[in-house]
Structure formats: structure tokens, C-alpha cells
Amino acid sequence: MSYMNISLTINGLHVDVPEGTSILEAAQTYGINIPTLCHLDGLSSYGACRLCIVEIGPAENPKVVSSCTYRCEEGMEVRTHTKRILDTRKIILELMVCSTPGSKTIQDLASAHGVIQTRFRPENEDCILCGLCVRMCAEQMMAGAIAFAGRGPDRHITTPFDELSELCRHCGGCMHVCPACMYRCMGPKADTTLCSACLNLSPSCVEVYDQQQCWMPPSCGTCVRPEGNYLPATGLIIEEEKATE
Amino acid sequence: MSKVEAIRSFAELEDLHGVLVERRQGERPRISVCTGTGCVACGATKVVETFKKILDEKGLSDSVELKSTGCHGFCEMGPLVTLGPSGYFYPSVRPGDVQKIIERTVLEGEIVEELLYKDPQTGEKVEHEAEVPFYKHQQRIILAENGHLDPNDLEDFIAIGGYKALAHTLGSMSPDEVVDSVTRSGLAGRGGAGFLTGRKWDIARRQPGEPKYIVCNADEGDPGAYMDRSILEGNPHRVIEGMGIGAYAIGARQGFIYVRHEYPLAVERITKAIDDARSACLLGEEILGTGFSFDLKVVRGAGAFVCGEETALIASLEGHKGEPRQRPPFPAESGFQGKPTIINNVETWANVPHIINNGPDWYAAYGSKDSKGTKIFSLVGKVNNTGLVEVPMGTSIRSIVFDIGGGIPKGKAFKAVQTGGPAGGCLPAELLDLPIDFEALQEAGTIMGSGGLIVMDEDTCMVDVARYFTKFLEEESCGKCYSCRKGTQRMRELLDDICEGRGTMAHLDLLEELGQAVNTASMCGLGQNAATPMLSTLRYFRNEYIEHIKDHNCSAGVCTALIRYKILEDLCDGCAACAKVCPVEAITGEKDQLHVIDIEACVKCGTCLEVCAKDAVVVISGGGE
Numbered sequence: 001m002s003y004m005n006i007s008l009t010i011n012g013l014h015v016d017v018p019e020g021t022s023i024l025e026a027a028q029t030y031g032i033n034i035p036t037l038c039h040l041d042g043l044s045s046y047g048a049c050r051l052c053i054v055e056i057g058p059a060e061n062p063k064v065v066s067s068c069t070y071r072c073e074e075g076m077e078v079r080t081h082t083k084r085i086l087d088t089r090k091i092i093l094e095l096m097v098c099s100t101p102g103s104k105t106i107q108d109l110a111s112a113h114g115v116i117q118t119r120f121r122p123e124n125e126d127c128i129l130c131g132l133c134v135r136m137c138a139e140q141m142m143a144g145a146i147a148f149a150g151r152g153p154d155r156h157i158t159t160p161f162d163e164l165s166e167l168c169r170h171c172g173g174c175m176h177v178c179p180a181c182m183y184r185c186m187g188p189k190a191d192t193t194l195c196s197a198c199l200n201l202s203p204s205c206v207e208v209y210d211q212q213q214c215w216m217p218p219s220c221g222t223c224v225r226p227e228g229n230y231l232p233a234t235g236l237i238i239e240e241e242k243a244t245e
Numbered sequence: 246m247s248k249v250e251a252i253r254s255f256a257e258l259e260d261l262h263g264v265l266v267e268r269r270q271g272e273r274p275r276i277s278v279c280t281g282t283g284c285v286a287c288g289a290t291k292v293v294e295t296f297k298k299i300l301d302e303k304g305l306s307d308s309v310e311l312k313s314t315g316c317h318g319f320c321e322m323g324p325l326v327t328l329g330p331s332g333y334f335y336p337s338v339r340p341g342d343v344q345k346i347i348e349r350t351v352l353e354g355e356i357v358e359e360l361l362y363k364d365p366q367t368g369e370k371v372e373h374e375a376e377v378p379f380y381k382h383q384q385r386i387i388l389a390e391n392g393h394l395d396p397n398d399l400e401d402f403i404a405i406g407g408y409k410a411l412a413h414t415l416g417s418m419s420p421d422e423v424v425d426s427v428t429r430s431g432l433a434g435r436g437g438a439g440f441l442t443g444r445k446w447d448i449a450r451r452q453p454g455e456p457k458y459i460v461c462n463a464d465e466g467d468p469g470a471y472m473d474r475s476i477l478e479g480n481p482h483r484v485i486e487g488m489g490i491g492a493y494a495i496g497a498r499q500g501f502i503y504v505r506h507e508y509p510l511a512v513e514r515i516t517k518a519i520d521d522a523r524s525a526c527l528l529g530e531e532i533l534g535t536g537f538s539f540d541l542k543v544v545r546g547a548g549a550f551v552c553g554e555e556t557a558l559i560a561s562l563e564g565h566k567g568e569p570r571q572r573p574p575f576p577a578e579s580g581f582q583g584k585p586t587i588i589n590n591v592e593t594w595a596n597v598p599h600i601i602n603n604g605p606d607w608y609a610a611y612g613s614k615d616s617k618g619t620k621i622f623s624l625v626g627k628v629n630n631t632g633l634v635e636v637p638m639g640t641s642i643r644s645i646v647f648d649i650g651g652g653i654p655k656g657k658a659f660k661a662v663q664t665g666g667p668a669g670g671c672l673p674a675e676l677l678d679l680p681i682d683f684e685a686l687q688e689a690g691t692i693m694g695s696g697g698l699i700v701m702d703e704d705t706c707m708v709d710v711a712r713y714f715t716k717f718l719e720e721e722s723c724g725k726c727y728s729c730r731k732g733t734q735r736m737r738e739l740l741d742d743i744c745e746g747r748g749t750m751a752h753l754d755l756l757e758e759l760g761q762a763v764n765t766a767s768m769c770g771l772g773q774n775a776a777t778p779m780l781s782t783l784r785y786f787r788n789e790y791i792e793h794i795k796d797h798n799c800s801a802g803v804c805t806a807l808i809r810y811k812i813l814e815d816l817c818d819g820c821a822a823c824a825k826v827c828p829v830e831a832i833t834g835e836k837d838q839l840h841v842i843d844i845e846a847c848v849k850c851g852t853c854l855e856v857c858a859k860d861a862v863v864v865i866s867g868g869g870e
Contacts, residue, residue, distance in 0.1 A: 047570075050727050050728045065768075069571035071573070088761070091758060095732065096727065128727060129727070130727075148566060151551075152724050152733075155730065
């Protein structure tokens, strides 16, 4: 029996993948680009951002699933870019850009998906609760210092009892993977939440933006920049510090 | 009520059944008082105490049997009292009526005319429970037993043939045959999804991997729905028996009953029933002397609505955050602690023993072509006979609301009925003849859910209804899927705008677009129906939305931002009753002169309208004068 033991079609293309492969992984392997904000290779799949949704099953009665959490099945039909899927992704991105306008990652994705209007009341949230930091902390840093708490509108990411966790080693891994706080978009003004100015020019604005920030509550205690003095966590800052030296 | 000793063989169960039936023949006079949650709320506990006191006083405690039973279903008229052996039925019994009932009916065998149920439509008095229109049009398989049973008394349950199905299953059926019977009966999950129970069992039974688990989902959280609670409270042994049969069929040795912490009476009764069944050898090691062992544990949920979703329930059972996960793998393949797990709703489990006792064909004879059996609905809202209703699948909504429910109170017009709980849709009067089954409801844009039916009359604003349920879902969403968490918040904001007069026609397009996206992109049953209340009202009551937007008119007079109160000149006699109750002193006027409401100061609480004896206070909305 071949290692590539599951055959399916993605957008009509016949593909073979090993058992246990997610639809997202299969699509990526074959060069089909599915947007996602909450999936990262090396971390478990979670399915929170809902951008990677695809249609499966017969075209007349399709089922919509998140491709990162759904495993390929023998004989499965997958469609990744139908009108329904694209329209849904577009409105999810519109929701995101209205609530988290400061994320360059989200602004770029919204531009790429043709979001040209923002019809919801502007908000200024920073966290989209994708859970990448939670999984990074638990699965790669083997710390498990932060997790989700609360439900619905109260859902947030925090340390146990909102106090400094002994498990946190201040590694900064959480910030490193964050799609909202890693690259900040400084474009949106008060009266608009849509930037789309620097589409395809990445990472130009991050170069001019000289500070990294995290938007966890101050009580979280995991911050790598205590008292507002950031510690070198990435190459970018280290280079800056070298320059000042 | 005595404790049932360990029953170590099928013959012993049969003997005990025989003895109990005989003991109940040539019956003593019996007084059954419903002590379901609805009747307790109406004062049933006081009624039972009064019965006990007066029976003691008269020295009748031994010769008359006083029984507290589970919910009969007719909660509107509680507390309900039925008398044996005559079968006379008295609704709305107050402690003051008890003396009369004992003296005249129990001792003399007479009917107390004034206590009988009066049919509001014909005005005729009804003597027996079964003749009451509310019951007459029902087909009660599960609920019928509630009225005959003291839920705390295992003997009572054995006397009506309880645990016979379990004995039959263990003694003369193979697990395959049990699964086959349940499959052929057409029983579909009563929790809402409507997946064939037998097929689900079959998947779990074929799964490799030990141990296997079964779970009873009693995390009923829909506002106004209480059928699962009433079964657990009124007939807990039926659920235990059903679970025993299911465990035998799939090869499980451990089961859980996941019940809301907010249902203390259900928790108490099911816990006692489990203890009783265990000491009677109907649960635990070597059930009925066979080699089959199976035990149950009650787990209390903390009240998150989403934990009724099976994968979230498993997460909660394992001690994690109650959050759904992607299926497949389905729990039947990989559930509690990664082992094959069958989760069925309370009502589904309660159906199983009846199917074993009467055969799958008997069960399949009830219901419609695609949906078999009976279904319990909790009929609430603006309807005369609120309560629990059990009807065959395929019964029309009209029959439930009008024949059984007795229509809309105060002669108002029917406007809509919401099916399937908070994530269900609202159906208009044009669809009253729609048969209730899984397919028909889905086609009409709503869901069966676990069986909530909320009736709304002409005084209900459908935009406000959509807003209420969207807000409920916003708060109860677990928050994992961005589309559900943010989508419900944004939908509620848009609906707030419309209800408060800030809506535009663009709001409607956006609502529709967003609603479709929320239902499409979200993962679990909650998220996939989070927009259904809004989308269904928009589909069937679009005019009402447009009225709110264009005319700033809420014709039902509900949306406070769009209404104002006015006192009619020609009807007001200046009694000043309104001015006395107004909490903000917004009403002024001389005695016996016309009173006037200061629109600026008025907080629109509606108290003046309630107290006005002349109906001079009216609600005005939109541009109307």
C-alpha cells in the first residue's frame, strides 16, 4: 500500500495524500492558497478564525467545514474558492477589520479579498482570539502559561487567575505568532477602519513602526517588556539596538 | 414505599412485578398530586402537605394512598390532582379545596362540581383527565407514565412493568438484535439533530477500543423548554432502563447523566433512582444476576447553553472548557477520553424501553413518513394551555397550538410560533398547517431542536424577538468561532439600531449577508443556527422590519424607542390612578379633569396603561396620532 493512501479531489484536481492530512495541508501541498489566521505549522489545528472554510461533498448539497481541522477522506470532493466561500470569507474579514483595524496581517488579507467597505461600527480590539499564542505556549514552549477564559463576549486570553504565571519564561513566543500584534498597521484613521494602502508592499510599514506591542491585559504578567522597556525578542529589535549602540 | 431488595434473576423480577400488581388491585382510594416543577411553582407542595395533614386528622393515612407524581404536562392548570380509582381530575387545586376533595370525593365518591375542569371553548365540565381537550388530542407514550408514578418509588415503576425491557434485552436479545430493533423503529435523536439512534449505536458498537461510554444529555437550556427535566423528575427509572439497554447494545460498562446544575430536583431524583436501582441489582455489577455490568454517574453541568452540543458536553465531562470541536471523528468513534461514546438526549433514552417492549413496528407506526414516533413539545408563550405536549411526528402546528393549546388568550390573533429553542426560526400563520417533522421544518427555515414551541400573539414585535434571541445566542456562544462570536454581536447591534429607530434599508441587506455568513462559517449547531431567528423573521416578517426603519413604527408597541403613551381625551375621567402609579411623575392633571403625559419625562414603563380602568391610555408608534 502506498504511503499516499487517500485520494480526493480539490477544485477538480485529483490529489493523493497520506492518511491524517488535513484539507488545508493537502491544499497547501498542491499550491492552493487558503487563507488562515489561526493555523501555523507545528501547532495543533484549532479552527477559530473560520477563514479557511471550504465546501465538501456534492455540489448540490455541500457542507462547509474549516479545512484546518477537517481530515481528508477517501473520495472526498473539496471546493476551496466557490462564490459562497469567498463571500463568507469576505464578510468575516470585514468583521475582523472593523474590530481589529490595527493588524497589518488582517488589513492585508482584507485587501487581498476585495473588502472595500466597512459597514460595522468601528471597534478597537486587538485580540481576535485565534488562540495561536495559547497553543504556542503549550505545545512549542511547553509552558502552558496562558489559556482562554470566559465565554462569548467575555472570552479572553489570560494567565490563571489573571496573575503572573510561574510557568511563563518570558520567551515572547506568544507575541511572535500573534497575527494582530506582530505587525501593526498605522494606516486607519479615526473615521475609517479600512487601510489597504500598503497592499503588497509588506513589510514596509513595519519598518517605519519602531515598537512592538502586545495587547494582553497589563495584569497578564507574561510580557517580555516589563515597565514599557521592551526586551529584544526578535531580529528586528536586536538590529535596532545594535544600531543605537 | 419500601426499599426494593436485590433482584438476582429475571424470574425474581417477574415475581416482584406480580406481587406488586396484585397488591395494587382492589385498590385503596388514591390521591395523586402532580409535583412536577410547574405544579410545585403553583403551590403543589402546600397542597400535598394539606392532604397529609387532613388525612392524618381523620385517621385515613393508612386507608387512603397519597402520591406525589411527576409532571402530567398540563402546567397551565397546576397543581393537578387525580383521584383513584374513580379517575376524577381536579385542576388548579388550592389548599382550601383539600377538605372538600377528601370529604366528598375520597369518602363519598361524589364529584366536586366546582373544582372540575371547564372547557373554555364549550363551557362544559370534564370529569376525567383523558377527556380534557388538552390531553385528548395527544399521543402520550412517555408522559402518560408520569402521572401514575411516584418518581422516588422504584416499586411503583416495577408495578407498571418497569425494567421488563431491560430484562428481556439481557435475557433473550443479542446486542445486534437490540441495535436492529432500535434502527427499524426509526427512532431519531430527540436532542435536535435527528440522527437515527440505531445507526449511531451501530457505529459505536463496531468501533474497536475499550471501554465504551454512554451519556444521557440532560443539559436542556432552551428558554421555556422543560421536557427533559420533566422526564428526569417524573420518571427517572425509564431513563436508567433505556441507558442500560443502550449500554448492553454497544458494550459499555459506564454511563454518565450530564444534567444542569440549575435542575436541582432532577439531580436529586435521578441520583436517588440510581441508588435504588443499584441496590435492587438493576444497575451496577451483574445486573439481574447476568454477567452484564453497567453503572451510572450523575455529572452536573455549570449551565453553559453550548454544553448541550455533544462535543462540548464531552469536553465539559472531561473537565475541560465547554467548547465544541470539529466532527469527525464523531463521539461514536472517539468521544469521552478518546473512546467510543454514545450521547443521546433524555427523551431518546426514555423511548428505548418502549420500543423493546412493543416492538419496532409498533413505534414506527406513529409519526410521518420520514420522522417516526412521538415527540414531546414544550408549548409556552401566548397560548391558553401551556404545558408539555406529546404528539406523533407530523402533527400540524395548528393542531398543537389550537386543538391542544386551546388557542391564543384574550381572543388575540396568532402571529408566529418559534420552534426549536433560541436558535430556531419563527413561522407565520400561513404555515400553521405545516407538519412538524425534521424535513418540513428545515425546509421552512427553522429547526426541530429539542422541542420548544413558543407561541406569539399580535402584541409581539418580531424585530424585538429576533433581537432577544440574537442577544441570548451572543451571550451563550462559546466564542471559539470568530464568525459566531463577532457575528452575533454585530447582528445584535444592527437589530438594536432598527429597534431604536436608527435603522436604514442597508441594515437589512447587511443583516441578510452577515446572517448567511454566520450560519455558513460557524462550526457547531449553535453557530450554524445563530442567525436563524433573525433570518426567519426577516423572511416571513420583512414588512415589520421595513415599518420600523421607514415609519419608525413598531405596530406591536414593544420597541420603547419608537413608541409613546398618550391619554385619550374622550375616555379619561380624571381618576388619577395613572398619575399615582407613574414612577417618574410624568402624568399631571386636576382631579376629574383630563390627565396628560409629559413625553419628555415618560420612561415608557407601561404601568399607566395597566392601571387605567377606562382604557384611556394608548400606545402610539410611528407618525400616528
